[in-house]
Amino acid sequence: MPHDVNGDLSGFDPKALTTVRDSDFALQRGDSFSKISTFLHKTDLFPHTPQISDAAQDRLGNCFLLSALNSIVQIDPTLISGMMKDLRGGSVVVRLYDDDGTPIFYKFEKTYVTFSSGFLKRSGLQNHNAYWVYMIEKAFAWFRISKAKRRHETLGYREALDG
Numbered sequence: 230m231p232h233d234v235n236g237d238l239s240g241f242d243p244k245a246l247t248t249v250r251d252s253d254f255a256l257q258r259g260d261s262f263s264k265i266s267t268f269l270h271k272t273d274l275f276p277h278t279p280q281i282s283d284a285a286q287d288r289l290g291n292c293f294l295l296s297a298l299n300s301i302v303q304i305d306p307t308l309i310s311g312m313m314k315d316l317r318g319g320s321v322v323v324r325l326y327d328d329d330g331t332p333i334f335y336k337f338e339k340t341y342v343t344f345s346s347g348f349l350k351r352s353g354l355q356n357h358n359a360y361w362v363y364m365i366e367k368a369f370a371w372f373r374i375s376k377a378k379r380r381h382e383t384l385g386y387r388e389a390l391d392g
Contacts, residue, residue, distance in 0.1 A: 246322065248336045249371050255385040262340040265360050266319065274315050274339075274361040279306040283359035290391040294369055298362065313364055315339070323368035335368050342367075342386060366390060 251262040266272045279302045284295045301308050314322045316336075325333050341363035357363055370389035377384040 242334075246334045246336050251338050251340055254342075254370070254374070255383065256342065257344075257385060257387055259345040260342055260386070261344075262338070263343045264319070265339045265341060265363070271317070272360060274313065274321065274359070274364060275310055276359055279309040279359070279361060283357060284362045285356045285358060287356045289387065291366065294366065294390070295362075298365060309361060309365075313361065321364050323364055325368055325372055333372070335371055337364065337367050337371075339364075 256262075265274075281299045281302050283302070284298055286292050286295050298309070312324045316322060319339050320336055321339050322334055322336050325335070327333050339360075341360065370386050373389040374384045374386075377389075
């Protein structure tokens with residue numbers, strides 16, 4: 230049974246929302262975005278209460294991020310579910326915090342990055358067991374990409390997630 234939760238995102242101001250489209254990310258050749266949900270098939274970000282086994286490191290060097298997520302899940306899983314809201318229209322709002330502790334709200338398409346592993350074979354960059362992990366990775370990647378842009382630097386999706 231899905232753990233159908235949506236964070237209340239306390240303090241959420243729609244005017245402060247940064248909308249990020251998939252096309253805003255620089256992907257490597259062979260990488261693309263795959264939809265998590267379609268109109269006819271709704272997929273929950275949380276199939277159950279967030280668990281440590283939801284995050285699985287595979288092709289990216291982002292153990293620093295996944296271990297932090299696992300620590301949060303160990304302490305209080307509702308902190309994870311409380312930081313995002315599935316808008317059910319194909320997008321998700323994720324709350325992160327900037328260096329000063331100010332909340333940042335990002336609106337993303339409900340997708341995750343896949344790569345081509347051969348003729349017509351596609352799989353996720355990671356093999357997470359719940360889609361909420363992909364959405365936090367996406368938010369973290371955009372956070373790092375936007376910081377790089379302010380320094381007039383370019384950072385791709387994979388580079389933003391690699392430690």
